[in-house]
Amino acid sequence: MQNLDSSVVATALPAMARDLGRDPVHLSVAITSYLVALCVFIPVSGWVADGFGPRRVFMWAILVFTGASALVGLSQGLGTLVAARVLQGLGGAMMVPVGRLLLLRRVSKEELLTAMTWLTMPALLGPIFGPPIGGLLTDAVSWRAVFWINIPVGALGLLLVWRFIPELEKQDPGPLDTRGLLFWGIALALLVSGLETIGRGLVPLWVTLGVLGLGALATLAAVLHSKQAVRPAVDLSLLSIPSFGMPMLSGTLFRIGAGALPFLLPLTLQLVFGLSASGSGLLTFATALGALTMKPLIRPLLRRFGFRTILVANAVAAAAGVAVCALFNPSWPPIAIFLVLAAGGLSRSLQFTSMATMAFADVPQNKLAAATAMTGTIQQLSVALGVVLGSLTLAAGMHFRGTAEPGLAEFQAGFVVAGLVMLAMLPGALRLPRDVAARVSGHRPTPPQA
Structure with a gap:
């Protein structure tokens, strides 16, 4: 549900801007206000889950997120929109990290890669269906309808949690x-x-x-x-664990660059190429489709090559997959754009899942709540900074060219800058031991010849 929400907002952004009388680039605050709320509240999620029980907190989080989604759809101005998005961020801050904690406390290290793959596969349904559904609802009904679709999803989620997820024992979180x-x-x-x-x-x-x-x-x-x-509240000692510290520090640069793409791409297709919201959504969902296709291949790839090799080599491929979007222009046939985006989704999916799995490979059981909270905070902060990166690049281009609206050149610069930022993770990945998290990947590096 959270990924569905994140993907439909970017698709609906131009329509929201027209309805509220705002510039589409400036309305990125509708995305960043939500992401800032996530970053602010996620650090407390581990403490709350330990103190009140993960299942109970998870259900309340779903309820808050769903109710706030309805309020966003009812917003009549930028102020009420931002306030409802902040409330939605509070629900999301408890929902995703606590849901991950429910899983991590029940699996062994040997099962971690399989568990994380299963965890992320359903999450990709949001980005797959979000852009086309968001585009169709925006064109056929209103941008408000893209938030109201969270109501039946949230109701179903509450029912499934109540029926199938047992409560874990509470743990003493200590003083807040x-x-x-x-x-x-x-x-x-x-x-x-x-x-x-x-x-x-x-x-x-x-x-x-x-x-x-x-x-x-x-x-x-x-x-x-x-x-x-x-x-x-934020346990920085976790960063001393190499398999955790690298995804949190160097991996953040990768996420920032990748986070600019979902902001830049729908705006490019609608503002420059002249596509409708539904037409844009049908193209951009290729990224998530490629990501879903990669999921069954991640385990054999990691077993064959190991985390370090995958993270280094695939960082280059993923960065190229974002930078190549700078070559798009209105003369490209839609099928060509679709295939390029799907290929980029393959490499980014491999990178995200590898980093997410490796991060928990060596975290002690008693620090899982703190680790999930820090992971969630950094991931959402990266997404927020990705939107900021994209909007800053557009604003800088408009300033230098003296234009009031972004054109193709500004978006092309944005894609190139995003790809370069993703490449900045390479030094951290290269410092990883060759056998990092081998217990999780199953990879056994070949010893050097005497």
């Missing part, structure tokens, strides 16, 4: 690190908000710089506090 949560929440909100307003003319430049400066100070305070606290 309220100071750490406050520091991290303020830091993340300020940094993303500051980046969101750079070069956009939304607020004076000095306000943007001040927000970014305060965000940097809050981040420093949050890091210092987390290193000193006995049971910090």
